[in-house]
Amino acid sequence: MRTPLTSIRGFSQTLLSSWDRIDDDNKKKFIKIIEEQSNRLINLVENILTVSKANAGNIIMQKVYINASIKSIVPMFQEQYKNHKFIFKPQKDLPPARLDDDKFQQIMTNLIDNGAKYSPEGSAVTITTELADEMIVIKVIDQGIGIKMEDGDKLFKKFSRIENHLTSKTQGNGLGLYITKQLVESMNGSISFESEPGCGTTFYIKFPVYNEEEVLKCSQKS
Numbered sequence: 001m002r003t004p005l006t007s008i009r010g011f012s013q014t015l016l017s018s019w020d021r022i023d024d025d026n027k028k029k030f031i032k033i034i035e036e037q038s039n040r041l042i043n044l045v046e047n048i049l050t051v052s053k054a055n056a057g058n059i060i061m062q063k064v065y066i067n068a069s070i071k072s073i074v075p076m077f078q079e080q081y082k083n084h085k086f087i088f089k090p091q092k093d094l095p096p097a098r099l100d101d102d103k104f105q106q107i108m109t110n111l112i113d114n115g116a117k118y119s120p121e122g123s124a125v126t127i128t129t130e131l132a133d134e135m136i137v138i139k140v141i142d143q144g145i146g147i148k149m150e151d152g153d154k155l156f157k158k159f160s161r162i163e164n165h166l167t168s169k170t171q172g173n174g175l176g177l178y179i180t181k182q183l184v185e186s187m188n189g190s191i192s193f194e195s196e197p198g199c200g201t202t203f204y205i206k207f208p209v210y211n212e213e214e215v216l217k218c219s220q221k222s
Helices: 002-021 024-055 066-080 101-117 149-154 176-186 212-221
Strands: 062-064 085-089 097-099 124-132 135-141 190-195 201-208
Touching (some): 002 024, 062 101, 066 085, 066 135, 097 101, 097 201, 101 124, 101 135, 101 176, 176 190
Parallel strands (some): 085 124
Antiparallel strands (some): 062 097, 124 135, 190 201
């Protein structure tokens, strides 16, 4: 949090103390930096709050139709990343899962956003769903530079970022994938990935199919 706060304070002080001596182009540049760093700080605070809520067990489980949930957020990325393609390939008649829909959408938002953010312009991010062994499997496939095997252990760790020429150009706080893993596991799911440097990365998320009998048993116990 110190880095964005330092930038905001520094450029604000410069504008206040030297307003008459700074030309309009630099004023706009400094204000743009303040805006970007403010957004970065907001994102960091929201991520920290999400970690706290996930750790506190603030999860509301319900019947969720995953295809519909994913379909509702894809247009947001098409608007945000106009130079990327977003392809959704759902399995028809996919049964529902038992999830917190808001948390599930946050999981998908984090993974799709990462896929676009760390991939070259013009590339595609593909999302697929399928049923396998009574588990709903969601794949998020990008065409980025991939992840080295030796970096795999730190991928889901808190405040950890993998350094490469794309991450150095993209601001982040190393919480996105950590939060994603916490949320997935809090809803009885699992997350893993496969990657090959230069050939992109595929994230796999698995959730159990919604089971009416299990839900009734849980409600009777409570």
